[in-house]
Amino acid sequence: MKKYWILIIITVGFCINGFAQTYVTKNGMIRIYSEAPLEKIEAVNRQVNTALLVPTGDFVFKVLIKSFNFEKALMQEHFNENYLESDKYPEATFLGKITNIKDINFTKEGIYPATVEGKLTIHGQTHPVKQNGTLEIKNGAVTAKSKFNILLSDYNISIPNTVVNKISKSIEVTVEVMMTKLN
Amino acid sequence: MKRWIKIILGLAVLGIAAAFLIYHFVINKPHPDFEKIKPNYSLNARAFYNEFKTSKENAHKLYNGKVIEITGKLARIESADTLTIAVFVFNQGMFGDEGIRCTMLKKFSAEAKKLKPDGIIRIKGYCTGFNETDVIMEHCSLIY
Structure with missing residues (x-):
């Protein structure tokens, strides 16, 4: 009887390992964009660390603030020193879940709508977020895409009075991360 | 040319030069040349x-x-x-x-x-x- 128990444990363990999958990338992309009377603000970060666990739907990404690259050096300096204070708050994180993960067939190529719920931490402030996006399954890779707006005031990012009417109070965030299965 | 006109013209030239320098070296300053920077x-x-x-x-x-x-x-x-x-x-x-x-x-x-x-x-x-x-x-x- 004992050997049957061992067999059952090995089989269950194999099944758990067989079904549990982790998709990761270290080269995800996040773009921030805002257009206001003073000027257009645009920056890209292509070193976004991302992981998606299937079938739980746990989804996490981590971004280093100093890895955002701007076209204008002065804008990058202000972003790091005055707005995001990247020496004090060097990273932004998202910890959450794809809530409709069961509707996504990871074995069938296609583009699936996805809803992400979790907590976004920027500038040391954490806020709950719920956003829609897509998951594309193609050639064994999973590409998550989403576009949403965040309010600077939610994350305690203050705009100096002198430019308060010339800088947008919200910023558009575009996320595009292509993850491959972890071996 | 009257003296005050010369002064105004001189100030205008100085102002334009200052605006150009501020735009070029402050507002539109280039990114650091990371290849040439001495490492810390x-x-x-x-x-x-x-x-x-x-x-x-x-x-x-x-x-x-x-x-x-x-x-x-x-x-x-x-x-x-x-x-x-x-x-x-x-x-x-x-x-x-x-x-x-x-x-x-x-x-x-x-x-x-x-x-x-x-x-x-x-x-x-x-x-x-x-x-x-x-x-x-x-x-x-x-x-x-």
């Missing part, structure tokens, strides 16, 4: 990574936003979109390889792609921090 620190790549792994806060204070020169064994060169990334691996974590990831300046992409894994290389770049798995360096150049 020259370190062994593994020791540099270990400092972040063992004491992230201290390492952040020391190295974030600084230009660092590292020497170590290259694991591989990765390409992502238009980026070329030199990867040093020093640990295996929950999400795979962990170490130092160096995004090369475009000028060094072609040279970096010719590098062989396991070779000892020297790279200089701008440290943007540690994301729990890797130390990230941007605007990197190869040093011979």
Whole structure:
């Protein structure tokens, strides 16, 4: 009887390992964009660390603030020193879940709508977020895409009075991360 | 020409010159030339990574936003979109390889792609921090 128990444990363990999958990338992309009377603000970060666990739907990404690259050096300096204070708050994180993960067939190529719920931490402030996006399954890779707006005031990012009417109070965030299965 | 007109014209020329200089050297100043910047620190790549792994806060204070020169064994060169990334691996974590990831300046992409894994290389770049798995360096150049 004992050997049957061992067999059952090995089989269950194999099944758990067989079904549990982790998709990761270290080269995800996040773009921030805002257009206001003073000027257009645009920056890209292509070193976004991302992981998606299937079938739980746990989804996490981590971004280093100093890895955002701007076209204008002065804008990058202000972003790091005055707005995001990247020496004090060097990273932004998202910890959450794809809530409709069961509707996504990871074995069938296609583009699936996805809803992400979790907590976004920027500038040391954490806020709950719920956003829609897509998951594309193609050639064994999973590409998550989403576009949403965040309010600077939610994350305690203050705009100096002198430019308060010339800088947008919200910023558009575009996320595009292509993850491959972890071996 | 009357004296006051000369003064006004002179001030106008000075004002235009000042506006041009402010626009060129302050508002539209170029990004630093990371290839030419003298590094703040020259370190062994593994020791540099270990400092972040063992004491992230201290390492952040020391190295974030600084230009660092590292020497170590290259694991591989990765390409992502238009980026070329030199990867040093020093640990295996929950999400795979962990170490130092160096995004090369475009000028060094072609040279970096010719590098062989396991070779000892020297790279200089701008440290943007540690994301729990890797130390990230941007605007990197190869040093011979």
